[in-house]
Amino acid sequence: MKRFLLPVLLCCLFACKKDQQPDPVDTPPVEEPVKDTTTRITVWDATLWSKSNPKGLPVEGATVELYATQQDYVIKKPALTATTDKNGIASFAGKKEGEYFIVAYKDKKTNIWKDKLGRTKISDTLFQSFQSTIDPDRPKQINAAPGDFMFRDLNDDFKADSNDVTTAPFFKVTINNNIPVAANTLIGYPVNHEGAPLNTMDEVNAAFAILAQEIGDTHLGFVMLDGVLSDESDGKIVGVEDDIASDWNRIDHFLIFSSNKVIRRLWNEHYASILKINKLLVNVDRITPGYTEVRTQLYGFRALIYLDLLKYFGELPLVKGTFIPEDIYRSSLEVVRDYINQDILKSFYNTWTVTAQNPWYGTVAASFMLRARLYMEASDNTGVFYMTESGWNYYEMFGLSDFSQIFVSPAGSEIIWAISPTLKSPFKEYFVKEGQTVNFFPVIRKTETYLIRALAYFRYGPWGLMKEEGMGIIADRSGRTIGPINTQEDAVRELGKLYTEEFYREGFRYRFLHLTRQAEKVLAPKGYQSYNELMPVPDSILMKYPFISQNPGYK
Known part of the structure; x- marks a missing residue:
């Protein structure tokens, strides 16, 4: 009996365990994933375009406004x-x-570029190359450069211009709370390569005040270049970095290559200023069509820049727009001179005296002397005579300054045009005049009207008038004596002495040696060769603009 009782009990025990249910376990409920229904609009700064950033770069801190209707935009x-x-x-x-x-x-960057009626051009893409700006298969867009907006031709006349406008705003996005939405928009200026448009003449004048000093500083670099190239150099350039000083020293010994940093800087800075002048002219034309004094000043400053470049590089690429196209080339001397002359004819019109508000402005007398310089470069002696006579008529009311006072103040009666009121390194250390106080450097001073006239008589004759109409007046002012002038050798000797004494390190010596055909004789000990009359076009320019050629003699 006991033998059967144990198995029964075991079966009952296991049966009971099998019937027992396990205690329930608490498990978290499965959550549904959050559905992303956000509308995201990426704003690209098109002014930061590059070949590696075809839309520009995403911009932080831009405001994005969404309007239900175009009328809502009108009322903001x-x-x-x-x-x-x-x-x-x-x-x-x-x-x-x-x-x-x-x-x-x-x-000032936006995706709407309104005209006076509130209408806008339309673009959601940029020009990606120079070739795309001149593509014959797309509508012609004047003054377009890589990185500029490629505007739509809305009226189908195969031109993208001010007639291609529509009601603003134009581009749309649809918010759908069931799905995420992504959109892009580009912001920038109407012409990205021109920068932010200026809206008032006060803004123009403020920008010009800064630009004028930049041009004045670069002009002083060309003055130094003339002196270092000539026999006025003492081989010492201080106040610059070691590598720049080394390149100045190479210029002094005519070891000049297209990679020279000084030459490259002078070229690049002057051409950068030309672009800035052209952009300011675009703004002036938009703000105040017709005559404005600042417009005539901009033409005069551009003429000065091109004259600097002409004297030391010869044939030049003429930049007539607000960017330099890749297919630009060097224009002939005749074309360059005519372009400069046209600028001078439009320059400083009706500006007879400068004011304390704009002391860097040029005057009518400055335009006479710019043309006299231009005519001298073109060997137009008759033009030199005419321009200097015009200058004399203007200056009848003035006398020459005391020799020791010439560089004391830009307001002195000797000064025709002064841009920078002070001197900066390295020009400050370079421009030292024995026996004279030097506080500034003039672009043009009255003495030049006499000496450039004497130089024209040297080339044209008669030599006797050199002393009577120019050299004698200057010599008397400074207590110098002029020797007899009976031959061409006498004339070049006496004129050279006066130029050296009067215009030491003022940017005339190197050109004087060429204009009087003495350069090879005087500068041969320094290593001068005939092709050194002109400087090399910088190698960086030759690589960027394949149609610009190098001056003869340089690799």
């Missing part, structure tokens, strides 16, 4: 507003569904 009533984050993204989550017009801006 945005339905939604957001600011872009560090990735350039403006986010709109959980907003009212619908179609919205996109307006984006930061500072």
Whole structure:
């Protein structure tokens, strides 16, 4: 009996365990993933375009406004507003569904470029190469450069211009709270390569005041170049970096190559200023069509720049727009001179005296002397006579300054045109005049009218008039004596002495040696060769602009 009882009990025990249910375990409920329905608009700064950044770069801190209607934009009533984050993204989550017009801006950069009637051009892409700007298969867009907006030809006349406008804003985005939406918009200027448009003449004058000093500083670099190239050099250039000093020293010994940093800087700075002048002229034409004094000043400054470049590089690429096209080439001397002459004819018109407000302005007398310099470079002696006579008629009311006072103040009666009121390194250390106080450097001073006239008589004759109409007046002022002038050798000797004494390191000596055909004889000990009359075009320019050629003698 006991033998059967144990198995029964075991079966009952196991049966009971099998019937028992395990205690329930608490498990978290499975959550549905959050659905992303955010509308994200990426704002690209098109002014930061490059070949590796075809849209520009995403911009942080831009404002994005969404308008339900175009009329809401007119009354400035945005339905939604957001600011872009560090990735350039403006986010709109959980907003009212619908179609919205996109307006984006930061500072003066925007995706709307309104005309006077509030209409806008349309673009959502940029020119990516110079070839694309001249592509015959797309509408012609004047003054377009790589990185500029490629505007749509809305009226189908195969031109993208001011007639291709529509009601603003134009581009739209649709917010859908069931799906995420991504959109892009580009902001920039109407012409990106021209920078922010100026809206008032006060803004123009402020920009010109800065630019004038930049031009004046580079002009002093050309003055130094003349002296270092000539026999006025003592081989010492201080106040510059070691590598720049080395390149100045190479110029002094005529070891001049297209990679020379001094030559490259002078070329690049002057051409950068030409572009800035051209951009200011575009703004002036838009703000105040017709005569304005600042416009005539801009023409005069551009003439000065091209004259500097002409004297030391010869044939030049003429930049007539607000960027330098890749297919630009060097124009002939005749064409360059005519272009400069046209600028001078439009320069400093009706500016008879300068004011304390704009002391860097040129005057009518400065335009006479710019043309006299131009005519001297062209061997037009008759033109030199005419321009200096015009200058004398203007200056009848003035006398020459005391020799020791010439460089004391730009307001002195000797001064025709002074841009920079002070001197900076390295020119400050270079321009030392024995026995004279030097506080500034003039672009043009009255003494030049006499000596350039004497130089024209040297080349044209008669030599006797050199002393009577120019040299004698200058010599009397400084207590110098002029020897007899009976032969051409007498004339060049006495004129050279006066130029050296009067215009030491003022940027005339090197050109004087060439204009009087003495350069090879005087400069041969320094290593001068005939092709050194002109400087090499910088190698960086030759690589960037394949149609620009090098001056003979340079590799």
